[in-house]
Amino acid sequence: MAIRTTLGTLLAGAALAIAGNAGWAADHTLVISSWAPPTHNINAKMWPKFIEMIEEATDGRVTAEVKLGLAEAPAQMDLVMDGAADVSIIFHGYQPGRFVTTKMIELPGYVGTSEAAAVAYWRAYEAHLKQANEHRGVKVIALHSHGGAQLQSAAPVTSLDQMAGMKVRIPGGVATDLGAALGMIGIQVPAPKVYETLASKAADGVVIPIESRAGFKLTEVAQNMYMLPGGLYRGSFAYIMSEEAFAALPADIQAALEEKVFGEPLSRAIGAIWEQGDAEGIALTEATPGNAIHHASPEDAARFDEIAGTIRAKVIEEVAATGVDAQAAYDMIRAEMAAW
Template sequence: MKVISRLATAGVFAVSTALTGAVAFAADYTLTISSWAPPTHGINAKMWPTFTKMVEDATDGRVTADLKLGIAPPPAQFDLVQDGAADLSIIFHGYQPGRFVTAKMIELPGYEGSAEAASVAYWRAYEKYLKQADEHRGVKLIALHTHGPAQLHTHEKVTQLDQINGLKLRVPGGVGSDVGAALGATGIQVPAPKVYETLASKAADGVVMPMESRKGFKLTEVAENVYEMPGGFYRGSFAFIMNEDAFKNLPEDIQQALEEKVFGEPLSRAIGQVWDEIDQEGRQATMDAGNNSINEASDADRAAYQPVADEVTASVIEEVSKTGVDAQAARDFIAETMKNYGK
């Protein structure tokens, strides 16, 4: 079996999965995936298996993938792939402030629609507007996606927007951090895998994350209450990336099959669908917990949040415009694509 991975496994905590069974044993090429979320999180339990099945189907089983966890912390994943220590990874753009400015366009509050719709709109906006910024240079970008609308998760119940002022909140970077600051919260930036211990130790009053985190990061145990803003406070931006040499080393017919059937919009759509599923699982876990609550923002709070959202949006459009991207056009394109998605 030819193996593209150059990752040494000795001394590294890793979890490998035969993601789709016997096909993996017949593959000619095995790509190594580095992932940082917990083993049971939807990223690892559903997204990477979805990716691997798409790759195997597109290449008639000639290419598969091997998932490894715990290789490096989330902010190091881009450089890990660029350097060839792994073939593939998922990155959250907000973990590296200033490096992925145009990613903020999909994170803005006010978009209406599912994670699937947002992810498809994101890829199309990238192709039409954002690509020229070349912010993923050094790796091959193979998909873009978002999580669902981010909500506030706290131990002490929050039922009004003005209660956020003065709270110490874990924020993710990107627009999530901008929104937290605009609402008067003190931001603490830690990667998602550290959220549970951050809340358990009372180092933060709460976090702003999508509903999947109720299950994926066990927030039902340490942040029993959700304050839900319809449409969310923001959406997080992710990318699936691949080492350029790992792709170039595949035969040309396999490269073509992956480009046509997997990479880009097909994979972005599939990952967005998965996120919609795990958001629903997180909501159900909250309802099943017994001591959890979901408190929806009132009409007055929705109205009070709109000027905050408008201010953050205007600031981001100005920031992204400095990269040479037509940020207003990109924002309008995303909103329109999401609005009409599936119609």
Template sequence: MYMKSIRSLILSSAVLIGTLSTADAETLVISSWAPPTHVLNAEAYPAFIKLLEEVTNGEVTAELKLGLAPPPAQADLVMDGAADITHIFHGYTPGRYPAAELAELPGYQGGAEALSGAYWRAYEKYLKDTGMHQEFKLLALVAHGPATLFSVDKVNDLAAIRGMKVRVPGGVGSEVMAELGATGIQVPANKVYETLSAKAADGVTLNIDARQGFNLNEVAPYMYEVPGGFYRGSFAILMNRAKWDSLSPEVQKAIDEKITGETLSRLWGKIWDESDSRVHDEIPADNLVSASTTDVEAFKAISDVVSQSVFAKVEAATGLDAMEVRDFIAEQTVAIESEK
């Protein structure tokens, strides 16, 4: 299968961060804003570094540095050359990457691996022509798994969200919560624990593994979920263009053929899927509420409203047929999911 050739790398690199293969390896600096134990830092970046060393025969490695800049400043950090590589969440910079919201819409039938692979295919077919991330070397596009609602008090139905103060991510997640009648509080994910501890919010929308990655079980122990999630989060893995250009043609070719694009997008998505699954299994049954059939239908109507709003924004900003792109992503997600 597509991911079989790199699955062993995930296992062998789960605790590896930046081990040099040779004494004179080119060492890239990776900036991450997530906590040290978050799955991206504990598993995804180490797997990427291991793969980087493998395909370049030890000529290139990387070291992971945390806390260099807040989440919304990561792209500028790499643009300025203060770091070589980072991942960004598109929702933290509203309006800067409008087409990214198409990957965030609720309703996709597949996990993070399938959606991330489909997202990259949509980039190649549609989004690249909009100039999305042209100022960087774009290494991957990733969409996390279904977003859920974590809450301080138990939420038993969709109607209970109305009037709640909910931390929202920006992008589609913010629009969905607004349509549900929640008051949105926008803070980056790494500030969620602090926000909930201070009782400044009643809940938070994030993907499932955030319960562990951001210690939400301590401050928002209850979870309310809808099939397919309230939204998906859109991320990009970016590299400084000048740093990329400084690598030898042979190294660039190896990275492009064996890492860049769908391979890395799906690798990160797969790691996230596995983390979501582990965390979901650990949630006490009394703390988990799944949407009723009535609520699923009600949320479908909300999703349609949000989707139409996003289509209009994307078309105005890019000229794309936004519904066509969304449908392509949906079709490719199902296709990839069926191949796994």
């Protein structure tokens, strides 16, 4: 088990530690494994927010430190299950076949902010999706999605028709189905490698959230962004924790974390950060010389919605095959977000 009883900051080789308040020693320090670049909002804002919340909820008895470079993004869940880290963030699309119900939040067409989506996602998980038990072996402590992903490329794209034949980095999950429906030639590359993939011309573009323009420096290698209302899809993430690490904490600390941090509170907080990141990505794009945003025409938006409808029907059927009431989960997410 990776849980520690002293607080410290580690910087060695490829591993970076971001710790909480170094002015005191917490009773328990959780080890967080993270795979995004240090400047990405996952590390710059989301993990610090998590640490702030657990410290506040436990009166400083629990804190955490973030380490980078422990494993690639697709290996994070196994890393936590093996006890090499206590907490991590996973992107469900990186593990094809392992997760199905998580595609429900990825569907195009949801209207609302990333904060609203995160709250709706958690509530639908509690009511329906958790029955599939797809995260067995770890404790799910938050669920969220990034904002609507957009096509970002070096050459300008101004219509759906131009996407056909493009070699595009697509992360998996619902995005793969949409890419195929739009005629893209999809390649799967983890998000931390999108810069080098574009810089080397190994891909013509990437489908990725707007906030990545800052976090992954895409304004340097993907100067153009094609904007569809609501985006092509929303990527699904989970914060997960080692069941053994949680069980090792005193009962009163467990209760405080469950009441004040885990679940909807943490999901909401992380969703708000994703939303802020998208706004910053748009502002950076508009302020960077040589960058441009190309908005989809009403005709292209309507055509995309027709394509998205077939994807939604396919995914709802796929999720239903797991035994989950997929239609109820979809309707719940839509209703929750519409009521925000």
